Amino acid sequence: MSDPTAAAATTDRTGPAAPEGPAGPDRPAAPGRAFGARLMAPLLLGSLLNPVNSTMIATALVAIGRDFHVGAADTAWLISAMYLASAVGQPTMGRLADRAGPRRVFVAGAAAVCAAGLIGALAPGFALLIASRVVLGIGTAAAYPAAMAILRAESRRTGQPTPRHVLGRLSLAALGSAAIGPTLGGLLAATAGWRAVFAVNIPLALLALAGALAWLPPDRKPVRGAAGAGHGAAGAGHGEKGIGRGEPSPAGPLGSPGAGLFAGALVRTYLRQGLTYLVIYCVLYGFSEWLEQAHGYSPFHAGLVMLPMSVAAACCSLAGARTKGIRAPLTVAALSLAAGSAVFLLLAGSSPLVALLCAGALFGIPQGLASTGNQAAVYAQAPPDGMGAAAGLQRTSQYLGAIIAAGLIGLVYGQGASDSGLHEIALIGAALALPLLALTLADRALRPRRPA
Template sequence: MSDPAAAAAATPRTAPAAPEGPDGPDRPAAPGRAFGARLMTPLLLGSLLNPVNSTMIATALVAIGRDFHVGAADTAWLISAMYLASAVGQPAMGRLADRAGPRRVFVAGASAVCAAGLIGALAPDFALLIVSRVVLGIGTAAAYPAALAMLRAESRRTGRPTPRHVLGRLSLAALGSAAIGPTLGGLLAATAGWRAVFAVNVPLALLALAGALAWLPPDRSVGRVETGAGHDGAGPVGALDPLGIALFAGALTCTMFFLLGLADPPWPLLAPAGVLGAVLVWWQLRHPEPFIDLRMLARNGALVRTYLRQGLTYLVVYCVLYGFSQWLEQAHGYSPFHAGLVMLPMSVAAACCSPVGARTKGVRAPLTVAAGCLAAGSAVLLLLAGSSPLLALLCAGALIGIPQGLASTGNQAAVYAQAPADGVGAAAGLQRTAQYLGAITAAGLIGLLYGPRASDSGLHEIALIGIALALPLLALTLADRALRPGHRP
């Protein structure tokens, strides 16, 4: 298999000649129609639902707390619940896409998003609102791994490698929707009330659902296996490994609560997290179709290093994203609106660099630049103070935005190339799980370093952590032989 550093995405691992479809051999699609608008429109629309919902809720939390008479500590559950559900749901939905077919999983996920939107819009109490966010996390988690599994299946069907710019569009949809989420949420909450933040998912999911039913190619028949390659988006649904998923969810939940309480560490949580993790490893090594294929990961060091890069990158990015914005308001004296404007270069840089990274030949160069910009942006933060000029603030945000776009497309292309041919959906889900773990860890560090209020010293400590993580990340990227052009494992 060609390494991700090769031009475009990885060439499919199996011979593409006349793969069988549900009704017989598929004929290669016309060159202009493969990976075209009909295939990509529902995939892109579905892929933006998770990131936009992760940020759109931010500007509605105050109004929700006021209506249900709960404080900030309680409304934070609306964020954490979706992160946890997504972190577990991404690899679970990816595995299901590999086994049952990506189109089926995509359609089921869009249907769940519709249900979650209705539950949230009509919720009579706060507990049901949390349920809505959990269902929303699971439903939106289906789109991204299903999309990558669908692209791999389309690549086999047409005999063409998936173009890097196609993968880049998925990253751009996620980055762009996450960037506009707070603005969209604020607009909806101000004009139609906070329930509109939940209700807007219904028409968006219905559009994705209609596009999927009309344009996505049907999955292969369950149980049919492609010669020499394993499954091509189909397989026994009974092999989903529910016990493995439950153990993974339990260990991740304990870890999340520990990380969110770093200011006053709940040390007793480490015991159940360790026990559940050990049992998970034991069970995954025994199960014939494990939820997380630990043996494959042990053999696939390149993929494990990609997950590590993803987690470290977004740990720094989320530390700056949340920590810098709080510092702008509480230490620098900006209003929420003006703080959002100062953060705008970060979003613009991320959106602009995503297609650039997608068009770059290979992934080693953009990932190296991303790590270098993380170190440089953190160094600029180290120099900031409450009296710093606006230009310095804008430059700091832009420097952190660059690696968001480059690392997102680069690591996505690496996962697509390094994952097993019959497991790209589950592999893509684990990539997002690494990202969410970075976000949860960042939230805990910000609470630990800032305490009750953001300060210059707290921002500088965040900057030092960013530098301390970005430099090893740069070394890891440069030393990774799997990212070198022409490398073959």
């Protein structure tokens, strides 16, 4: 049996377009060339800027507060401001990528990141520092949805399916960069001062900008009078010259009902992403806080204890990228959330190190599998002319989970992290993992297709 959603994740649902460009009219480009290093280098570099900046600031907050004479409640805005800007910016930039062209949006986002890094590095006051984080959130929000739109367009241009491992690389770039963010931020703050945490974005964004201008394919102009463009799945594939010209939409002959089915499948995917990362962020921030305050670890040693979580997330992301199906990895992710939450209920301030390492590693499994699985589902379910917006909304659901998680941690920890607070976080995780598992198993869009 074959999984229709997984097949669509690796094969364009609408069928291959007539090959164009360097591949020639009769010879489609080889997959290795179509999705080679030149195309992927700027996409990967641009896509890691958002997650690395979301975590890199954590180890610089104390120094920033000391220099500007503000407390923890104020410095927390440096985290929230970027998450809020990213949550709004991801679908907005994705929609702009669908309308104006993904390469243009990618380039504009990289330029905004340069500006944000300069503002933050030179900010004379705390308010301007927050403003730089807002600009940084908007600028970095452009890369991922634009990258997804570019991959879909390249697949249709060359007549080659986007390889699953190529999508997995985007996911791995986000997971890996988020994992090394605190370490990188601490190193920069310790050696060059906290302003280097902002300034480092300038050379990184310039590299992404140069790669985009040199190697990303040019945006294609919309066909004049193409009324079907931008009107959901029913009009997909008819809005761009040379990309999907005259092809059936993902809704196929179903028309509007088909578009409704695809929209429903996407909503379920966003819900799975949001619920999964609500639990993951509760653990990511709550566990590290508990390790320092209740277990007595230094920030450096707490980061080392969290390392198995990052390693497990990276390994599972690679494994998920090589998996043909989507339903099975997402089911394992939900089960791992439940198992990890159960283990957290047994932890205490006197727990041995091996128990802490294993508990963290358990939560790395759903990070990797859910990221690649839901990304593949979005790629399969989104209409071709709406890929950017769909990918942006996927990230928005993730950031909404992070914002809710931050509020929950504040409620359960109160004045400080404790064993009872960690156990409450574990109960929240277990309570959310069960409906998440049911949602995954009941989603018919993820079920393998039965042979006719």
